[in-house]
Amino acid sequence: MFTVRVSHPRIGTQVISPSDGVCLLGKAEHAHLRMEGWNVGKEHVRIYAEQGGVYIEGLGRFGAVLVNGERMRAYGPVEAHDEISIAGYRLQIMPRFDNVTASIEEFAYLPLSGTKPPDGAPVIRQSPYWNQQLTEEVTWPTRPVYDAHWLVLVREVHEAVRSQMDLRRVDLGALSPEELRRIVGELVREVVWRMNSPPEFDRQRLVKEVLNEAVGLGPLEDFLADESITEIMVNRYDEVFIERQGRLLAAPALFSSEMAVRHIIDRIVAPIGRRIDESAPLVDARLSDGSRVNAVIPPLSLKGACITIRKFSKKRLQMEDLIAYDSIAVRMAHFIQVCVQQRKNIIISGGTGSGKTTLLNVLSNYIPDHERIVTIEDAAELRLYQPNLVSLEARPANMEGKGQISIRELVRNALRMRPDRIVVGECRGGEALDMLQAMNTGHDGSLTTAHANTARDMLSRLEVMVLMAGMDIPLIAIREQIASAVDIIVQITRFSCGSRKVTSVCEVTGIESGTIQLQELFAFKQQGYDAAGKVKGVFRATGAVPEFYEVMRERGLPVDLSIFQEEEPLRGREAGYVA
Known part of the structure; x- marks a missing residue:
């Protein structure tokens, strides 16, 4: 679990300790903290505990978070010394381990591998997921924590959204990327909140994953936003690896199916006039941010469709x-x-x-x-x-080989x-x-x-x-x-x-x-x-x-x-x- 300390010049300081591991901030009545401002959405930011760490995620059109001076949509695991600002509100998120809240001083010492902490210094075990600066060698799990029921739910939502789009006869080709994401997002939320999913399932997370696969790059979206990651490798729909600081790590992400990977490859190559099919089963392409993409599909790739993305720094290096x-x-x-x-x-x-x-x-x-x-x-x-x-x-060459x-x-x-x-x-x-x-x-x-x-x-x-x-x-x-x-x-x-x-x-x-x-x-x-x-x-x-x-x-x-x-x-x- 975790504790959130919120400071604002007008409201002063408030401390929130959610009992269910999820803290919602925004204008909505059910939000743990009612925030004000023209740039604040109803459900603006979600803070949640997962896989041993605490994560923060921006929701909606305005859901951007300023973490340590950098604007981003998602970040984690959050540490007590991270500086977080949202629409004029300053947040300090303090994870708790074994029902004990860690103070800022306890986070001051993160031991390097092979070193002994000073006498009396508490050693905090932190999850390696989404850590912006790795100071020690970490071993990620070889497979993310998903179960078959979760993947079935994702596929069901996909099919329901696709049928809803067909019924409403939406011309997807005439929509801008922002408008398309807004319309599909509304459909996904509508489908998810109407379905009878078990109460322990995270609906917000389900909406995010389905929406990213439907109009984005699926679980790769978060990796592309993380500037510490330099390479993304999809060996098959349930095997994703990344390179961070020169180390190859198994990433906590997977696609819902092999077809989802194929759709994302098509979404990458189509805007630049390239194609991939059985007659041309490999392609070199690029993303809008300049990242280099290579994709290979069966029959050349025996395990399934695979993607390799080489990211380049957004900063102009000197x-x-x-x-x-x-x-x-x-x-x-x-x-x-x-x-x-x-x-x-x-x-x-x-x-x-x-x-x-x-x-x-x-x-x-x-x-x-x-x-x-x-x-x-x-x-x-x-x-x-x-x-x-x-x-x-x-x-x-085109389909005719010319x-x-x-x-x-x-x-x-x-x-x-x-x-x-x-x-x-x-x-x-x-x-x-x-x-x-x-x-x-x-x-x-x-x-x-x-x-x-x-x-x-x-x-x-x-x-x-x-x-x-x-x-x-x-x-x-x-x-x-x-x-x-x-x-x-x-x-x-x-x-x-x-x-x-x-x-x-x-x-x-x-x-x-x-x-x-x-x-x-x-x-x-x-x-x-x-x-x-x-x-x-x-x-x-x-x-x-x-x-x-x-x-x-x-x-x-x-x-x-x-x-x-x-x-x-x-x-x-x-x-x-x-x-």
């Missing part, structure tokens, strides 16, 4: 953020900034989920506003903010669009040849990403991708093209602990005896792991100086050769970085 995360050292960041500004062709190399797209977005901040940029992607996910920007997206526009065609077309820079989201195949030709024909300063484990592997992959273009080109000619086109390779790595670091920055210096020559300028030297399981190490300069710095000096440009000195290890959070 190089200072990567330095604060210890993902890169200050001198390395300064050098990469100079490379972008001096129009060097850069390839960002790394494995899946290593942060290549994020780093590419950060590097794009250094492109001057007066330059014209053309971005080319399979599914649009780059976020560039320059004014003279053209974004192109590849198109798959109309496909590949990335390679878009790269060739981009050459006719007067670009100062061409940015390709990712090179996977024959488009690498066109990208190299663009780099060699006056489009300096181009950026792209590709999958590889090391900078040397990146060169080998480039050779293979050029051969995939189907052109009968000798290998030595391909290597000469690569050596003259690519200037810098930035290698980024995701470690087992979830940390992402720039592990190598290499310069391509030319070709000798048929082999492309690389000169490593900076490197990350791993030194084991700390007590929390995080990778330890230092960023070091190798002492080598890139060749183009001599050219810059001859042109009278200021150069700082001190960043390449190898006397001291470089610190990721070293002060003094100026963008």
Whole structure:
């Protein structure tokens, strides 16, 4: 259970201790706290205890909650030190364990794994669900707590709502998303409150889950709203996993049926003109917020329809953020900034989920506003903010197998669009040849990403991708093209602990005896792991100086050769970085 302490300048302070584990706030007569204000709904906010924690959820059109300065629809588990504001009311929610209310002081100490609490400090066991900042390794249950009766109720409500929509002959295509959600929400509430469900069932929760599956993304809605979650993986309708702070965790959510997952996939791909069916059982798409989506359905997926969503930060990341995360050292960041500004062709190399797209977005901040940029992607996910920007997206074939526009065609077309820079989201195949030709024909300063484990592997992959273009080109000619086109390779790595670091920055210096020559300028030297399981190490300069710095000096440009000195290890959070 829990206790809610509510403060307001006019009403003073009230303390609410609901006996049934649910506290309703709003204008309704049955609300535990009658709130006033033009922006307060009848049932405005619901606070409830579930799965060992206390959660707060906004209801209705105005049901937004300000938690620790951030506006959100749902949050939890709530801790006593969380600052919660609702329409001028300040709330302090204090969970109770074993019928004892925990005070703020008792919440001040949350023990890390492997550490011993100080003498006399109470240790509070908290649920890992929805915790915004995980400070310890947690193990989520392998399956959420649902029973068969609950899923049957969800399906029954779905069918009843669908039949009601058919009877009223509502033209769904003519409604805006907000109007559609309002109409369907009214039908769902009407159906739920009329049905004879057992009294122990949470009707508000039932309404929310049915509504999200009917017009939203089902149980994924809450995960998409949680900024601490970076990846959402649906293996089948009753297996959902998430990635939070680099850790994979089984999520407390499931869909009502396999068909519900299929409907949500259709809802994702339809607005961007893509399709998924038995003839095309896999698709790449994106959400309205820019998140990347991949979906696969049977017969390719043996367990059932599966969805993978890669979320991107809503905040515009800067190089200072990567330095604060210890993902890169200050001198390395300064050098990469100079490379972008001096129009060097850069390839960002790394494995899946290593942060290549994020780093590419950060590097794009250094492109001057007066330059014209053309971005080319399979599914649009780059976020560039320059004014003279053209974004192109590849198109798959239609049901007749026609109309496909590949990335390679878009790269060739981009050459006719007067670009100062061409940015390709990712090179996977024959488009690498066109990208190299663009780099060699006056489009300096181009950026792209590709999958590889090391900078040397990146060169080998480039050779293979050029051969995939189907052109009968000798290998030595391909290597000469690569050596003259690519200037810098930035290698980024995701470690087992979830940390992402720039592990190598290499310069391509030319070709000798048929082999492309690389000169490593900076490197990350791993030194084991700390007590929390995080990778330890230092960023070091190798002492080598890139060749183009001599050219810059001859042109009278200021150069700082001190960043390449190898006397001291470089610190990721070293002060003094100026963008």
